[in-house]
Amino acid sequence: MAQDDPDINKILANVAVLGIEKASSRTLKYIQKVWLGSTSKVGFTPEPEEASRMKDISVNSTYQRFKLIVGKYKFTAYIKVGLLIYDLNQKGDRERVQKIRDDVYNSKDGANALKIIHIASTGVLLHVLEYLVNSKDEKNLSQFAVRREFEEILNQWTRISVSVGNQSSHEDIITKIKFIIKRQEDLIIVYGCGRAAHKAQLIIAKLINNKTFYGLYLPWAKNSMINNIPYFVCFCYSVDKGTDTALAN
């Protein structure tokens, strides 16, 4: 708060003691003047922790680079909400997660926004953004192409992604990946977290050594730590697409 600012909290508290019905129009006008002229950060945000977390996400370098590419884009707000939900899931706050999911579902972009939330809940949303930023640089993609590729990933996520879990066998995962290859999908996304991150990495290494992707797909892989949990994600994009985007054609 600037030193010379009248204290809006004190003013409101004093009026509250007298009672709202006793506040004269002159007093209300004064309150309005002080509020509008205030340089302080006074307001009412029921969940300052959540607002603060989303503010932190907004300065994440991957998010910022993605935002720089796509510009003003209706889905970037939901990316921050998705990453917030991921954090709340990690803390086990299921009730709050469900409330936010319901709120997102009821928003005007409900269906697509929920797809973003779903990908965020797997922990690999930032990796998706990083892959797109990298694709933009490597293939000199336009803003439009990056947006379309992002939306295609949202729409096709369940068809093209393979989640490696602790319980799943190497053979089962490899079968799933080969099934996607057989369908000639333009992009395959394989990911695992925690102990399964290493397993996912081994599976991809095995497939590369077996030349399963040879002549068909180019892998782009990333290892990272999020909240002290290891993540491995591999995007295999079709070589047929050349310098185009993998999906948005």
Place this chain on the structure above:
Amino acid sequence: MPKVENFKKFTNLDNNAKRILLKALGYGTDSKGFVIWADSGKRVRCKYTKRPVHFYESSVLPGSTIVINTTPTSLSKYIEEYLE
């Protein structure tokens, strides 16, 4: 409009103070607790969620007369509009 650099330092107003501020800014609440324009009695719609704003879920953007629903989606859009 002042920018919120740190939401954790955001000063929350109690409900009485909030009602007085809303009244000073030209708002009231209806019988179901939704924020209304004092002059017309019509419910205020959040500029981000496009939905009516309930008193308990309302926020006033700092240094403005804009009332919004306080949901992660609307806060995310607010951050995008003013802070990114």
